Amino acid sequence: MTESNSNRETKPSVWRSLRNGFFFALAIITIAYAFQVTKVDLEEFRKESRQQSRVRVMRALANPDLFDFDRAETTVNSPVYLPCPGGVEPQIQREASGEAYVESLSCGAAGDVITLNGFNFPPNTDVVILFVPGNDPESTLALAKARVKSDSQGQFTAGVELPKDRESDDVQFLRSYSYKNVGTPRWSKSALNTWDKIIETVFMAFLATLLGTLLSFPLSFFAARNLMKNVRSPLASVALNLLGWPLGIWLGFQAGKFLLGISDSFAENIWMNAAGVGVSLLLIAFGARWSLSRGETDSSTMSRILTQVISIFTAALAIYAVLELGSLGMNLGLSMIESLGSFGFLGNFLFQSGDILRTITPALSALIAGGIVSSGLGRWGQSLSERLPVQTARLVNAALAAATGALLFIGIAQVLNWFYEIGNPLYIFTLPAILGALGGLTLAFLNHPKASLPIGLAVYTVTRTIVNAVRSVEAVIMAIVFVIFVGIGPFAGVMALGLHTIASLVKLYSEQVESISAGPLEAVEATGANRLQTIIYAVIPQIIPPYISYTMYRWDINVRMSTIIGITGGGGIGFLLVQNINLLDYNAASTQMLAIAIVVSLMDYVSSALREKAV
Amino acid sequence: MLEARNITKVYEGGVQALTDVSFTVPKGQFLAVIGLSGSGKSTLLRCINRLIEPTSGQIFWNGQDVTAASPEELRRIRRRIGMVFQSFNLVHRSKVLTNVLAGRLGYTNPAWSLINRFSKTDIEKAHQALARVGIPDKADYRADELSGGQQQRVGIARALMQDPEIILADEPVASLDPVLAHSIMKHLERINKEDGVTVLCSLHFLDLVHKYADRVIALNQGRLVFEGLPGEIDDKKFKEIYGRDAERVG
Structure with missing residues (x-):
């Protein structure tokens, strides 16, 4: 035993030295090549002219341009x-x-x-x-x-x-x-400019973090494997779900535009706005109370239809109330900008918020209607696939899957057409429709008609892929694109930072959701709670402390990022810094570098102190 | 009446947790489920309310096929089946009252849950449930401030909120000392006797089985190896259930 053991050891030991030697040589070659590529060269460093400019720049940097006399x-x-x-x-x-x-x-x-x-x-x-x-x-x-x-x-x-x-x-x-x-x-003038821009920088980071946190909170649940892996539904339900989206989005968008038209006719008058908000809020309260008070005991078809009609009407009223609120904010804001003097920024805030509300409401109502129609149809698909006999279910599945596949592929083709201007209807309608329908049919016939598909894992994978792709693009690069969308300035920076924040927080948050203890989840699920209730009562209480901690951490990062995002035109202090460096005004550049150092280290300290408190 | 027919569970990866387990539980019975750790007790209990999907076999409850229920029907079934866990499974950071109220979620409109609201009657009921398990003064504590025995009482109160017809108790006293174990078992016994709730309870200690159970089923490596009265477990049966090297301690 010992002999064979030692035999086995001697033979590989030669191999091992050879292998080690090979890896050592490989490492040296890699480092040597890195030297070559990065142009490591001390000759340049020693040059007389280099030395002079070194001294000049370092002295200028050590003398920030702070005071004037x-x-x-x-x-x-x-x-x-x-x-x-x-x-x-x-x-x-x-x-x-x-x-x-x-x-x-x-x-x-x-x-x-x-x-x-x-x-x-x-x-x-x-x-x-x-x-x-x-x-x-x-x-x-x-x-x-x-x-x-x-x-x-x-x-x-x-x-x-x-x-x-x-x-x-x-x-x-x-x-x-x-x-x-x-x-x-x-x-000095550059100190005052620096102050203006550093304030802008901090608030850019603040707004981007707020935006990112609000959006990534709900998204993070879709990127959590432990919540999504049990979500399965039959093919008919998935197909109807997907078909429901465009239908619902269209309906919601039309409804939103219609309501926008109505509210536009009262847009000028501040009292009409206020009355609109008040009356619709009152009606919403009645509607919500009435439909929520319907217990599950009373489930005759008539009363259920009535409940649904009233719910839809209440939802439309809610959209209208939001639109009127937007007008109210804009009008009130306008009058405040004039009358409040130096506090006019509050008026501007109201005006801009109102504008944002009115701009996104049709899109939002389209999304919400899409979700409602899709989930309604999906539920119908679920009950269909439960009730229908196997053969009929197979046919229904095939038809629905073919339609969905065709629609999905045509949609993708439309997007591609927008980018590449193909224009040929054969390539943007006929072929994708045929391919999609064939794909859907294949899926329908490969699966048992009553089998449930792991749709949750599909959503999880798609969310994760998108988030990872977005996250791999640095915010500074994204700012280049947003500068084209909304123009040079801090708003572009906020959008770029916000998007990057969403991508990275969704990842960090969802990892926290994945690491919660499963016991409470199981217990709440066992009480007959639905998925939403399970998340609210078993998941959210467990993730609050890490969420706060990560949000703080992200704010910290955003402050750091916003100091340099100006390099690509995204506003903030980076813009000033690059400008001064290009003008060879190193004293002024030094002022901005000093400001960045102070703000970043302050933020570092504050965020770590707050994080310690939160956890 | 609850009936399990040929329940088989094979986990992903091929672990055979349950093989062809069939039994019936009449309404109002206190049924103990015994067996070694890993014999499939927890899997069996979870198959009944489909927290774990059985690979094959059926569960019938009051004539309804639980295993064939749609998600919506399953929710309605689950809300009448209370569950108590070995590790209590409370949400640590929430208040005791919120944990108890969670038992009411199956009856609550999800729109209200979105803004964390329960009806006044539910809140009243939760206080009564806490009083019933002997900790009426703990409602506003955070769940993790309570001792183990108190936490399990909160777990029982949560199950009571469901107005259950069945309580599935998965080794409810395995994490507790013997004195506390008896007190928890007494609560379950009272719910069983006073409210006529069927109890399925997996247990480790035979003395608890003798004291509280009306009937016993035993599992060994996922197979049903014994079904009968607690008194029928003699030394021979004991070795069949727990393996021939086992010694009686309780």
Whole structure:
């Protein structure tokens, strides 16, 4: 036993060393190639010009442009001729400005060094000597030639070489300039800009997180395997479900547009809006109370139809109430913008919220109607497949599946047609319809007519796939697209960050749902609760703490992201930062970097403190 | 009356949990289900309200085929079958009252559940159920603040809220000490005797079986190996049920 064991060990040990050696060589080659591709090169690093710009940029970055001062300036413009006019010898001249004066030669040849002696300048300050071409002493166009420091008596001596390509018959000037900061410091312009933009940045992150959290909360349940794996329904039900969506969406959209038309006719009058909201809310309350109070005891067909009619009417009223609420918000907001002065942003908020409400209501009512019609038809399909004899069920299944498949494929073809403008009806109607119908038929005949399909897992897979695909695109990249949709600015940034937040929170949230303890779920299900009730009473209480914690974490990330999303036009401080870097204004860029560092570390601290409290 | 006919359950992966189990339970009986751990007791109880779908076989309850019920019918069946669990299965972060009220969900309009509302009569009923299991003062505690025995009483109160005709108790006392075990069993016994609720209860200890059960069925590796009165379990039967190496302790 031992012998065979040692035999077995010696043989592979050679192999193992060979294999290890191979992997070692592979690792070295990989690293070497990485060096080549990323152009690792210290020669460039050591270059004289690199060193100079390094020093310049690092010093500029270390001096954020935060404060401005009033300046007490001293300027002396000494006239100089270049070259000396014919026959005139250079002579010492004195040029004064207030107390200060400068002595220098009155002319010189190109390349000559002229000495300037300054007196009564502010003591111990930098003096810059500039050559001012042309004959205007006030000109701001000037070439810096030398920089010296005045002594304690306010005197300085500087040698300036006259430029070689600025010869002229006119008088030109040598300007001696120094300044001193006086008075109290005030915030610099770039500090004020930075403040504006950092506020914008934080609120971009806030809005994106809010939007993302609200939408990803319901979506996360569809991406949780433990909730979805038991959702199964027969083919007839699935097919009718899918067929119900377009029908319901169409009905809902028409209803939404119709109601929008009605509410538009009262859109101008604020009192009509308020009355509309009030009356419809009252009617909704009555309707809801009446239909909810119907117990399951009273289930005659007449009363059930009546209940459904009243429910539909109540739903329509609810949509109308939302529309009127939107108008009310817009009108109220408009009047508030004018009357509230500096609190006008509250009015703007009302106006924009109203606008959003009115814009999304038809879409929302279409979605809701789609859901209702689809689930109604689905339930009908369920009972059909339970009641019908096997042979009939097979036929019904085949017909429904073929219709659904055809519709689904035509829908996909329409989307493709929109993108690629195919236009040929053979490819966008006939072929997809035939292919889809064949696919549906195959599915119908492969399955037992009463078998239930794992539709929950299908929804789970689709949700997960979409979410993962969206998540793999960084928000900065998404901002490029949204900039085209809604224009350059913070709104595009909010949309991009919001979308990315939805994608990543759905994943994080759904993993939390997957890790809840299954006991309570089982217990609540055993009481006869339906799926919605099970989620509300057994799932949600268990996931609240991790949800809060992840939301905080995401807000933290969003603040970080929104500081750079401006790079692609998405608003916020990143826009300013990139602008200043491109203008080579590193002092201003440093101000923005400082602001980012402060905000991100503050957010980091606050979010971790809050998270600790929440869990 | 509850009747199980040829219940067989094969889990995904091929584990044969139940093989051809048939038995009937008359209304109002206290039936104990015994057997080793892993013998299929929990699976059997869950097959009755289809928390686990049996692979084949049928469950009849008052003449209705539970195994063929549609999802909607199944909900109506489940709400008359209370269930009590070994690990209590309360929602820890919710209030005791909310946990008890959850037993009423099958009777509640889902639209009300959406905004977390129960009717006044349901809330009144929940307080009565808590009083009945002896913890009327714990309604506003969080469920995880209660001791094990108290948590199981909340579990029983939740089952009571369903106005059950049957209670399925899956090793309700396995996580409790002997004193608490008897107190919980007494609650189940009282519900059985006073309300005429049929109880199916899986148990580990034979002394509990002798004390509380009207009748016993025993499972061994997913097969029904004994059906009869508690008194009929002699040493020979005992070894058949628990294997020949087993020793009686209780």
